[in-house]
Amino acid sequence: MGFTTRPELNGTFGMVASTHWLASAAGMAVLERGGNAFDAAVAAGFALQVVEPHMNGPGGDLPLLLWDGSRVRVICGQGPSPAGATIPAYRALGYDLVPGVGPYAACVPGAFDAWCTLLRDFGTWEIADVLAFAIGYARDGFPATPGIVGAIARIDPSWDVSAAIWRVRDGRLRNPMLADFYTRLAASPGTSREARIDAARDAWYRGWVAPSLAAGFLTADDLAAYRAVVEEPVSLRFGDWTVFKTGPWGQGPVLLEQLALLDGVELGPFLGSRHVHTVIEGAKLAFADRDAWYGDSAPVPLDLLLSREYADERRSLIGGEASGELRPGGPSPRYPSVRAGAIGDAEPTRGDTCHLDVADRFGNLVSATPSGGWLQSSPAIDGLGFPLGTRAQMFWLEEGLASSLKPGVRPRTTLSPSMAVHDDGTVLSFGTPGGDQQDQWQLEFFLAHAVFGLPLQAAIDAPMFHTDHFPSSFHPREVALRAVTAEGRLPAETLAALRARGHEVDVTDDWSQGRLSAISRGPDGLLRAAANPRGMQGYAVGR
Incomplete structure (x- = not known):
């Protein structure tokens, strides 16, 4: 890569x-x-x-x-x-x-x-x-x-x-x-x-x-x-990094939940079937918790959701096949009513x-x-x-949910900037557009850089994927079980193996998923920057 x-x-x-x-x-x-x-x-x-x-x-x-x-x-x-x-x-x-x-x-x-x-x-x-x-x-x-x-x-x-x-x-x-x-x-x-x-x-x-x-x-x-x-931010230790996100009035902690599930897991070769399958199945579990627990309308048990013990328990749910269930954890989760449909097809006025x-x-x-x-x-x-x-x-127009509509509370937004600080003093700033995909594309970028060792621009350029196996945050709030969207640049053997595991894979254009940018500052003061080439308008500048 x-x-x-x-x-x-x-x-x-x-x-x-x-x-x-x-x-x-x-x-x-x-x-x-x-x-x-x-x-x-x-x-x-x-x-x-x-x-x-x-x-x-x-x-x-x-x-x-x-x-x-x-x-x-x-x-x-x-x-x-x-x-x-x-x-x-x-x-x-x-x-x-x-x-x-x-x-x-x-x-x-x-x-x-x-x-x-x-x-x-x-x-x-x-x-x-x-x-x-x-x-x-x-x-x-x-x-x-x-x-x-x-x-x-x-x-x-x-x-x-x-x-x-x-x-x-x-x-x-x-x-x-x-x-x-x-x-x-x-x-x-x-x-x-x-x-x-x-x-x-x-x-x-x-x-x-x-x-x-x-x-x-x-x-x-x-x-x-x-x-x-x-x-104050919410944070999680992952290897030699501490990763920071907003509180659960937004979806930010879902990135931390995904990292907790993957901590210490052998992912295999970069973009191989084990890597992609494990990340997707972890995302399903973390996003199920997002939709059951995150919001400004009720207390969020974030200490539990980000604990090592909870991650160990949830990690055991990641099997070899694509899950077709919505599986929130924690004590008595309340999950919103969902409807099956094709994500993104019914809301032509939505922006990014x-x-x-x-x-x-x-x-x-x-x-x-x-x-x-x-x-x-x-x-x-x-x-x-x-x-x-x-x-x-x-907001949901259902009573009793963490993100139920109430006067004067914040909607559980998808907007989710990120920072991470390495033990050596490096500070990394990164993020992307993408609605529900933001904390999936950011996770994959961070893994590419922090685990697989890719430089910032290579991590941004690498083939990207995500799942829509949860209620969309946008009207009409539909869910597509087992759905995986993957750029056509993913290895053919990976795509075939994902389908064999039961994932419903939709292969899109080679440069269509993920719009990240990132900047890091090393302990010696050296700055590095990279930006997304997809769409041909994102750029990094500097000296």
Whole structure:
């Protein structure tokens, strides 16, 4: 597996890797002008809202992990459900699932406050300066990639403001409405840098912006009560590494559960049938726990789920054949009602996600996974130039589940940035878009690098696979038992052996699964960076 599509970057000054080259360029420009990794991440994040509007937007959400040279912390920009969003309220509207489209799928948009929290508490730049790149791209234009063009074609024709904003001219897109909106926010007054950032936050959540955001169940009071929070991460030891994720309000710990199941297991040759089968069967068990236990609506027994004793017990369930069951563990798990179907076929308005990693010469790193607020999933707001998110679709309209809909709680998001720290002092930041696949593709990347010894770019380029053997997090919440999606580049003998074990294998295009980026900082200060070649727009830059 020595082939790579591009060189792995290395240097000592700074690195930025993201899902779009213009965002990577914006982040690197900040580093070159003296900003730190936190400033650069915010600039790149706002740029991604403009150049990947079908993948994320200002109305979306954001979890991120940061390393400040000594410890990992989490900033949670996952907004909660509105106070009026109750199961009876949705039932009264005729819903048995939260819709995947439109204002009734909206939670409080948390991304803006999370980016501002990172900038104010850890960065050094002004809000106007980090917004300048996004404003420039929105006003002057940027290339309309095939993914954006396809998303625009799926916009509801009755959404007049959306249709007016997203029009491709000469192969480029502009959003002057968003540029004007962010220009006004950038001019927020204050007597200090921190005060100007807080003024922009207050304008968004408690001032002149908030009334325009109220729609569906979302009200100005819901917005006024919101603050992004800084939290401690959840972690797990795996070999010589400690891996860090968000708490179980997101799916992050499912990566740790998978690692615990695989700890000490002989996986055989890289991408051989034992390797792929074992990883898939472990994923089935970990994701069953995700759907039974993770969420913000009930206590999560995370100490049990990540314990060595629990992993030993669950590991014994991995047999030689493909399991066709949904098998959560723990004491009296409550599992949601599920329906069989073809994953992804029934929700043409669903978007995807972005990811960015940043490292600077000062020893700081950021891993961030912004998403939501997709241009094709909800009507754009006149005067602002962006839609609300649809993350509430990840709640269940069933009582008594860990991720049941309740007012004021966070949906159990799929957004899942990662960090890992080696015993020798190496810090690794990584992540990917991909919804339910995020913590499967990240697991396989991490195994390729940490267990099989592949460099970052080779680990990203390696053939990828995943399973859909669990309820989808997205409307209409279907499950495909025994399903495995694999790139055609996997060895033919592996694919044949998986089918012989009972897996329902769907072979896709050779370069279609996984969109990772990663940056590492060695104990000597050497930075390495790599980005996904699939889709031809993710790039790493640095020196």
